[in-house]
Amino acid sequence: MGVRAGIVVTGTEVLTGRVIDRNGPWLAEELRRLGVDVGAVVVVGDRPADLVDALRFLAGEDLVVTTGGLGPTADDLTAEVVGEVQGRPSAVDPALEREIAAIVERLMARRGWRADPEATAAGVRKQALVPDGATVLAPVGTAPGLVVPPAEGRGGPVVLVLPGPPSELQGMWPAALAAAPVQHALAGREELRQETLRLWGTLESQLAATLRQAEFPGLEVTTCLRDGELEIVTRYGADAQPEYDRLVAAVTQAHGETLFSTGPTVDEVVASAFADRGLTVATAESCTSGLLVARLTERAGSSAWVLGGVASYANSAKEALVGVPPELLAAHGAVSPQVAGALAGGARSRFGADVGVGITGIAGPGGGTAEKPVGTVHLCAIGPDSEELPRSVVLPGSRSAVRQRSVSLAMQMLRQLLVGGPPA
Amino acid sequence: MGVRAGIVVTGTEVLTGRVIDRNGPWLAEELRRLGVDVGAVVVVGDRPADLVDALRFLAGEDLVVTTGGLGPTADDLTAEVVGEVQGRPSAVDPALEREIAAIVERLMARRGWRADPEATAAGVRKQALVPDGATVLAPVGTAPGLVVPPAEGRGGPVVLVLPGPPSELQGMWPAALAAAPVQHALAGREELRQETLRLWGTLESQLAATLRQAEFPGLEVTTCLRDGELEIVTRYGADAQPEYDRLVAAVTQAHGETLFSTGPTVDEVVASAFADRGLTVATAESCTSGLLVARLTERAGSSAWVLGGVASYANSAKEALVGVPPELLAAHGAVSPQVAGALAGGARSRFGADVGVGITGIAGPGGGTAEKPVGTVHLCAIGPDSEELPRSVVLPGSRSAVRQRSVSLAMQMLRQLLVGGPPA
Secondary structure (H helix, E strand, O other), X not given: OOOEEEEEEEOHHHHOOOOOOOHHHHHHHHHHHOOOEEEEXXXXXXXXXXXXXXXXXXXXXXXXXXXXXXXXXXOOOHHHHHHXXXXXXXXXXXXXXXXXXXXXXXXXXXXXXXXXXXXXXXXXXHHOEEEOOOEEEOOOOOOOEEEEOOOOOOOOOEEEEEOOOHHHHHHHHHHHHHOHHHHHHHOOXXXXXXXXXXXXXXXXXXXHHHHHOOOOOOEEEEEEEEOOEEEEEEEEEHHHHHHHHHHHHHHHHHHOOOEEEOOOOHHHHHHHHHHHHOOOEXXXXXXXXXXXXXXXXXXXXXXXXXXXXXXXXXXXXXXXXXXXXXXXXXXXXXXXXXXXHHHHHHHHHHHOOOEEEEEEEOOOOOOOOOOOOOOEEEEEEEOOOOOEEEEEEEOOOOHHHHXXXXXXXXXXXXXXXXXXXXXX | OOOEEEEEEEOHHHHOOOOOOOHHHHHHHHHHHOOOEEEEEEEEOOOHHHHHHHHHHOOOOOEEEEEOOOOOOOOOOHHHHHHHHOOOOEEEOHHHHHHHHHHHXXXXXXXOOOOOHHHHHHHHHHHOXXXXXXXXXXXXXXXXXXXXXXXXXXXXXXXXXXXXXXXHXXXXXXXXXXXXXXXXXXOOOOOEEEEEEEEEOOOHHHHHHHHHOOOOOOEEEEEEEEOOEEEEEEEEEHHHHHHHHHHHHHHHHHHOOOEEEOOOOHHHHHHHHHHXXXXXXXXXXXXXXXXXXXXXXXXXXXXXXXXXXXXXXXXXXXXXXXXXXXXXXHHHOOOOHHHHHHHHHHHHHHHOOOEEEEEEEOOOOOOOOOOOOOOEEEEEEEOOOOOEEEEEEEOOOOHHHHHHHHHHHHHHHHHHHHHOOOOO
């Protein structure tokens, strides 16, 4: 792992969690694919001193990528600060200023917004500031990117300055990689492979024991438990492939009955199964209220197998939209295995789908009782031959956690129903 | 802003984006509430050297909070590494070892999982490692937290070591704050206020011009554009309250027609409006497929006003479940203002709700035409007096971005319908 990079994410809105950072992980993954080892992602607010500290912290890397802080407002300071740290004072680039002005004009015309010309010009001028000797990357939105090597005679990393909006950053990435100083910084890297094993129903400590029983030189193994799924992610150079094969064999031998994938996510497994078998699915969700059908339709092309779903939050909706018999609701309550089954069956018949999924539960924080505590969730999947797969659980955590885990469990149930493997 | 803190998030799964970090933002917000200034969040993988570097980077802070790396596997190294950096070697704490063993036993019994006793014991022993002189915080899951001051005679911050699962971290937070070394580190902090203004329909550069026209000493202002909404977040000490009032007046004067909130989010505004007016809502979503109804039900208590929704992904579902006339689909196509109106009306009548929302569009990446490009979305909200609010847009970005922005626009339409303010 010869070439190392660091990432600096700027923005008080990211630091304080008002905006979830998508750029750090995206960049880390892209750099990993290129064989670059990312040591750290540093998130700082819009204060110049904190940005300077972050750049100094990463001064030993070969490449530093910054995201954000290239907008027209006073808190957008990245270009100037990076210029200072690299010993390259910034000045307005007149050609770039004209280019950005034209973009902003088109943007405002399209939205039909009026604007004070002087204010607009000041913002444009700010976005056209370029450190001396930096390479300008053409704007995808309104902000240009910058490649800023250290000034002549100085050491330290090349700093690649990218805009904050993920679509702009990702759109600019190919041009950024093609820039000569970036190519130079990345020279000497070697390919790194990454593979993932996925288990459902094995404790992390059991897996740890398996991994401890043998040495796997050349593999960097990390494990991660998420919503009941245990992921084993391994990174390694091409020459360690035999070691990785040995690891797969060891995990398969010890935990084969819970290993459900040597690569694809449960979402990919389920989507492929529907597509390959030409089956369709519909859902009826109470406590998860649309989260499962939203997840099933995240993938492009999912309209081929997802017919739709009902978020039957109110009991009246369970009756009217899904056809759950009122007697069933009266006899067992809305949160019961019986109603989960009726929701699955109703979704299947109302949408005319091959597979139906029903979910009903108490996500909390209110609504729990001694008999049915918060976190009680009943699920049912009904397959193309009317085979029923019921599951009842009491899930820990917040309202949001209970909803998310219910959806993950439903995905595992679909996986079990369609392709077999470990029980969900 | 007398007291400063830094946050270290550990875990290769976070660094590479397989897991989205929720702890850094949560901790930053909690510390801000306490009047502590957070300068940086550093994300590192599960390599001891990178964790050491991160701790050294934050050596000038008063308090450092770490999250993650306390599990039973070999890649969980935080406790030992923090002990080394603080000059406090770690050893197994026998009482803690017994406590964790009992927790793990209960956990496995409840799940009905069998496990190799020796493997389990090794994992428990690992989780019971405590740096010499550290304060142990009782486990919420299986991992304890640790408060590790620098060894006698050493300088540097107190390091608070917390587990990675958000529910465990949050559950342990009160005990962590109560620990004497943390209290000591936080002494001398002063209250910081944070207020937010929210605009819908103003360009960031226009706002920048407004903010440049006057000086607002003592305010730390950041702006953030998200899904069309412009947030202005200001942090300030109590004595700068008059300055903040002046800023609100300036923004109101210049952008009053787009200012829709001086605090609450659009979700809160909409939820309050439904609750206060005793109205109910139902949705029929095509391209967003449940995302809107899932968002409306994120809040506890939303069952009082959300009756449910239909994700009518297939045309057959639009007809059967929502009652969209087949002639309308044939004449205008599924993605049309007419069908959006029929979805809103159908949702309203099928669920018996006061308010109905319909969304239909092309999220992409496929399915676009010259006439209806990817990103074309038609929305309609129908109010309690059958008043219709239609909107048609072409949204930029990925499939996921188009879906998210459509939902945000629908929330603004509900806001406009229920409480007025800037047009959505």
